[in-house]
Amino acid sequence: MKLFTFRQFLLVPNLLSILRIILVIPIVLLLTAPESKNDFYMIILLIAAATTDYLDGFLSRKMNQVTELGKILDPIADKLAMGAILISMIFFRDFPVLLVILLVYRDLMIVGFGFFVTKKTSKATSANFLGKLNTTIVAITMLLFFLVPGTIIFTIFYFLSIISIIVSGVNYYFVGERSLFSIKRTRWIVRIILIIVSYLLISIVNSSQALKPAATKSTSVISLENSEELIRKYSPVFYFSKDEKFFPINVESFFDHSLLFSSNPLLLFDRKLEDKVNKNSFNQLFDEQTYLKLNKNLASDISDFYSSIKPNYPIVVYGRTMEVNEDGKSNTIIQYWLFYWASNLGSYEIVWHECDWEVVMYKLDENFEPIEAGYSQHYYGEIKKWDEVELINGKPVVFVSKGGHSMYFNKGEHPSFLDNSKKIQLGTDNCSPDIKLAPDEYKIEILQDTTSWVNYRGYWGLPLTTKLNGPKFRNPNNKALSMWTNPVGWFEKYRK
Numbered sequence: 001m002k003l004f005t006f007r008q009f010l011l012v013p014n015l016l017s018i019l020r021i022i023l024v025i026p027i028v029l030l031l032t033a034p035e036s037k038n039d040f041y042m043i044i045l046l047i048a049a050a051t052t053d054y055l056d057g058f059l060s061r062k063m064n065q066v067t068e069l070g071k072i073l074d075p076i077a078d079k080l081a082m083g084a085i086l087i088s089m090i091f092f093r094d095f096p097v098l099l100v101i102l103l104v105y106r107d108l109m110i111v112g113f114g115f116f117v118t119k120k121t122s123k124a125t126s127a128n129f130l131g132k133l134n135t136t137i138v139a140i141t142m143l144l145f146f147l148v149p150g151t152i153i154f155t156i157f158y159f160l161s162i163i164s165i166i167v168s169g170v171n172y173y174f175v176g177e178r179s180l181f182s183i184k185r186t187r188w189i190v191r192i193i194l195i196i197v198s199y200l201l202i203s204i205v206n207s208s209q210a211l212k213p214a215a216t217k218s219t220s221v222i223s224l225e226n227s228e229e230l231i232r233k234y235s236p237v238f239y240f241s242k243d244e245k246f247f248p249i250n251v252e253s254f255f256d257h258s259l260l261f262s263s264n265p266l267l268l269f270d271r272k273l274e275d276k277v278n279k280n281s282f283n284q285l286f287d288e289q290t291y292l293k294l295n296k297n298l299a300s301d302i303s304d305f306y307s308s309i310k311p312n313y314p315i316v317v318y319g320r321t322m323e324v325n326e327d328g329k330s331n332t333i334i335q336y337w338l339f340y341w342a343s344n345l346g347s348y349e350i351v352w353h354e355c356d357w358e359v360v361m362y363k364l365d366e367n368f369e370p371i372e373a374g375y376s377q378h379y380y381g382e383i384k385k386w387d388e389v390e391l392i393n394g395k396p397v398v399f400v401s402k403g404g405h406s407m408y409f410n411k412g413e414h415p416s417f418l419d420n421s422k423k424i425q426l427g428t429d430n431c432s433p434d435i436k437l438a439p440d441e442y443k444i445e446i447l448q449d450t451t452s453w454v455n456y457r458g459y460w461g462l463p464l465t466t467k468l469n470g471p472k473f474r475n476p477n478n479k480a481l482s483m484w485t486n487p488v489g490w491f492e493k494y495r496k
Contacts, residue, residue: 344403
């Protein structure tokens with residue numbers, strides 16, 4: 001049976017769908033352009049594309065021009081436009097990846113089932129209300145990404161997009177299922193297969209983040225003598241909240257009481273490798289499929305145990321220096337790594353995870369005079385010029401957020417984000433100068449690439465929660481932001 005004729009291409013609703021596909025080309029070109037001044041035109045085109053999506057459905061019903069071609073063109077135009085634009089936004093504008101992965105997976109499933117439904121019934125499957133609602137929500141999220149990134153309103157629509165993608169995808173499946181499978185047992189077999197495939201896909205994506213350091217811009221380690229002198233000269237003053245439960249401590253305290261596990265690729269049936277971990281035994285044999293874990297299950301248990309052993313271990317800050325060649329100049333990077341047993345994020349039982357690594361960095365010029373400061377904040381960071389940094393007796397001041405341990409230049413409340421690009425805001429970090437930790441109150445240990453435990457490639461803490469890596473493999477999701485191997489790139493990313 002013939003689904004459509006050439007005359008149907010000339011109908012207004014179908015021409016609008018074709019126009020939506022054509023608009024993808026200039027939108028993608030503007031997305032790849034380096035000049036942000038073009039964003040105004042890109043937003044206009046995005047609104048125009050979204051308008052055609054609304055009008056083609058409205059006019060097809062109003063003008064009684066619902067056709068089999070329109071039922072195919074409309075969803076194809078939606079998927080091509082959304083897919084091409086969102087993928088471009090990932091590569092050129094740091095758009096959150098998770099939303100795009102879910103959307104592409106849903107659309108592939110819909111196209112696959114739609115093909116078989118059309119082949120069996122000789123009728124094209126048309127977009128339904130939930131599908132159109134999902135398209136609208138995702139389109140609004142894309143616009144908010146350009147207009148108000150890093151705000152609560154964007155975060156709300158970001159999560160609404162994820163929910164709508166899942167709900168509409170499940171709904172589309174059930175619509176196709178009724179047409180394809182008349183036997184109940186067959187339906188359940190297909191459902192189970194889809195659940196397994198979805199789980200495997202998520203697991204593969206989750207475990208495909210190779211923990212290899214990023215390429216670095218001509219770096220080399222400064223001699224140990226000069227390194228230690230610089231590290232001690234600029235060692236920071238830290239301020240903690242009076243409610244802080246975990247403070248920086250040496251890694252031996254964790255090794256002495258943690259277990260080493262080997263994780264299954266599907267994150268099931270993990271195998272215990274060692275009852276007690278020796279930091280000197282770490283090497284490349286302990287790969288990214290292993291993780292360290294305290295033999296405790298609740299945050300309160302870890303907190304109580306930490307309090308009992310804390311007097312037996314010193315407060316330690318790990319120092320490191322690097323020489324970097326930047327724009328023909330030889331600069332120096334000083335790093336201060338802090339290790340915590342756990343991160344509370346303000347909630348001691350609900351939002352927490354084992355282990356937390358944060359870093360303070362200072363950039364010095366060829367005369368070893370400070371230029372910039374960079375403080376890590378969960379997955380991202382903040383950069384300021386040296387003359388904007390608060391000093392106490394020549395020592396830079398760092399305000400550590402309660403529970404989360406992200407570091408700031410000023411006390412007070414600060415927006416907290418879930419991603420490297422500071423686009424998805426969730427809650428706030430609170431910093432108050434209640435407890436002072438001066439340089440003479442903590443021990444400094446020098447870190448080098450040859451330090452045994454530094455080369456541990458696995459996770460610090462159970463990988464189901466945070467997949468947190470040690471200093472050398474920090475920020476595995478974005479190799480260009482590696483603080484260890486590419487601090488210059490990290491400074492470039494977060495410099496305002």
